[in-house]
């Protein structure tokens with residue numbers, strides 16, 4: 001019953017949050033938040049008794065004794081720890097989490113688009129106010145979801161999207177496993193490219209159709225039929241073409257890469273981040289440090305893959321790929337943290353259910369980060385990776401009022417982030433629990 005009441009209260013809050021009455025442009029809403037503790041991720045310390053002054057979706061001031069303007073709404077979080085809204089740099093919100101072509105083909109693009117709406121909602125309510133969504137099988141479903149959220153039609157985090165995967169034919173980002181005489185609809189193989197010039201063509205098309213960044217698959221994958229995480233897929237020339245062409249449009253590139261050579265090829269080509277980085281070797285770690293490349297290592301989702309394996313029977317070739325890779329990736333994560341490589345927070349949400357993204361924090365701490373480093377990976381570092389440090393990832397004036405709170409001190413118990421009590425995105429409250 002209590003749960004039901006809380007849910008109704010939440011609905012009312014959400015309804016109030018999206019009510020058009022608050023959107024009068026002439027008088028931006030002024031809100032003051034009283035924070036018991038506040039995590040200042042830019043300098044890596046926890047401040048006490050802080051106040052945040054918010055105006056029109058942005059943070060205007062932060063300090064100990066700010067004057068409260070007349071008519072301001074005051075939110076009392078004095079018993080909580082306030083943090084910047086979290087960013088997950090590796091999600092798949094706009095996909096149904098299934099690479100099985102025969103299942104994907106049972107739904108139209110429109111059905112898929114409606115079916116992913118809850119993914120966005122649970123992610124935001126878990127405290128993730130921004131995501132970098134790194135690929136969809138149905139090309140441009142992510143662009144549509146991003147825009148629907150931005151317009152307030154769908155509740156979810158601010159999204160930065162890839163539009164599609166750029167992949168070799170039959171590669172890690174392709175719908176594989178079909179008979180050769182089956183022709184897929186255009187949007188299920190949009191990102192296939194097999195030469196530097198085809199890669200450039202895809203980048204141009206994606207940029208023109210609304211992609212915020214480019215996702216390229218440098219090596220084989222775990223969860224794709226006929227693909228092998230240890231194999232190289234794109235050549236250095238093709239990776240270079242992706243980075244150069246993306247740069248012409250002001251876009252950054254992230255490379256999916258498990259195999260050591262594929263990781264190094266992508267770093268040398270100048271990608272902004274390596275996704276997974278599973279089999280990175282010492283040379284790769286040194287290269288990432290030298291080039292300032294982020295490693296976006298999804299070290300929790302192995303738990304979900306093994307869990308699913310116990311409950312159902314995933315295809316044998318997927319599990320074969322996955323065996324041992326989870327452990328190696330976690331050991332390499334520790335090495336990279338110790339070496340001082342830039343690290344961002346990316347979970348590959350969609351492999352695990354959406355909304356449990358924060359479970360990865362405890363693993364990052366277990367495998368070598370301080371709690372503050374883990375929080376920075378999902379705030380200031382993530383915003384830097386997106387090239388949006390001026391707007392996201394910290395509670396400094398001028399940033400979006402993307403604010404979350406937890407009860408207790410997450411620097412002492414990082415798992416508190418798995419139970420976020422308060423969520424605000426751009427000044428609007430989406431969740432507020434005692």
Ligand SMILES: [Zn+2]
Pocket residue numbers: 090091092134348
């Ligand atoms: Zn992924």
